């Protein structure tokens with residue numbers, strides 16, 4: 001009988017680990033491809049950041065942490081993307097997969113990381129303290145067809161060459177400028193993941209389906225996917241240095257959509273992104289999708305808190321506030337981990353939490369509320385409104401963004 005152990009991986013586990021990933025994702029274009037690419041390219045990948053459950057010495061479940069700087073409402077902090085969560089098909093529903101997720105979050109906390117971000121199965125992750133806080137935003141702009149015959153074949157639609165739309169494929173020489181635009185315009189929201197100008201982070205892996213385009217003067221760029229089933233040009237990332245550039249970029253994107261026979265452009269951008277705002281002024285619809293699969297797990301509270309606050313976590317979380325050093329401290333909020341994470345990540349504000357009718361405003365926070373509820377005192381509402389305004393949490397994947 002082989003014993004079960006939980007541990008970090010060693011480099012010598014990598015062949016068996018790859019077999020495990022292969023058992024779950026046989027297609028090398030899926031997660032297996034991410035693993036191979038990370039091993040080959042990511043200098044920060046350390047074996048011990050892959051948490052395993054082994055039977056004997058054989059890994060049967062794994063979760064990988066890709067250590068990154070991640071944004072909180074207070075600024076950049078150490079965190080991770082949690083990814084490649086899998087259990088061998090012969091060993092599922094025995095708690096192994098879950099144990100590696102728990103082990104990864106504990107490992108991240110020991111390393112001083114403040115949060116993990118990821119997209120995952122909505123039913124699986126809440127049990128580990130992961131909270132859906134990453135909503136979806138989609139701006140939908142209709143594209144009038146080009147006069148004359150539209151391209152009719154798939155080959156025409158996927159034609160990699162660019163037309164006279166003012167855009168061109170980005171090259172390595174463009175990456176420092178693109179990366180700067182990314183830092184200034186894209187990775188500014190809570191849950192954004194830092195990306196450098198290193199070419200491996202920007203590589204477009206399947207160019208039949210994706211492209212990284214730039215304006216020739218480098219003042220705007222877009223990462224796009226050709227959504228042939230939905231007949232849309234899906235813009236997954238776009239940034240422009242100013243309004244006039246945003247106009248040129250949007251004109252280029254709609255021109256490329258039209259030229260390829262797509263009848264709409266979908267912008268998966270924050271609603272305050274200049275390109276999305278312009279599209280809205282041009283008549284686009286905007287859709288908001290509440291968070292479901294986009295998760296954050298907070299592993300340390302302090303980097304999420306404005307000065308003067310601290311969290312004490314027990315069965316419930318208590319948020320304390322002290323207006324000046326050495327002054328009296330008072331409890332301003334008592335909440336479950338879920339609502340507190342929603343508040344700190346800027347997904348909901350205190351009024352949303354109360355509106356959801358799971359909260360109470362009372363003179364003194366009591367001990368008797370069931371988990372998940374929110375309790376604050378009338379006098380603290382304005383303080384919480386001022387210090388925890390609603391934000392736009394948005395995950396900017398690095399480097400996975402360019403994979404699927």
Ligand SMILES: CC(C)(COP(=O)(O)OP(=O)(O)OC[C@H]1O[C@@H](n2cnc3c(N)ncnc32)[C@H](O)[C@@H]1OP(=O)(O)O)[C@@H](O)C(=O)NCCC(=O)NCCS
Pocket residue numbers: 024061085086087088091092093094095096097098099119120121123124
């Ligand atoms: C998800 C996965 C890692 C879970 O591994 P596991 O060892 O079976 O997990 P555990 O035994 O710890 O937990 C099983 C629980 O998770 C639930 N679960 C797992 N995958 C689920 C899914 N896709 N949808 C809904 N529930 C799921 C099971 O129903 C079970 O719930 P229960 O305990 O309430 O019955 C495994 O099923 C797997 O490798 N799946 C394929 C890869 C994958 O989907 N990875 C996650 C990508 S986000």
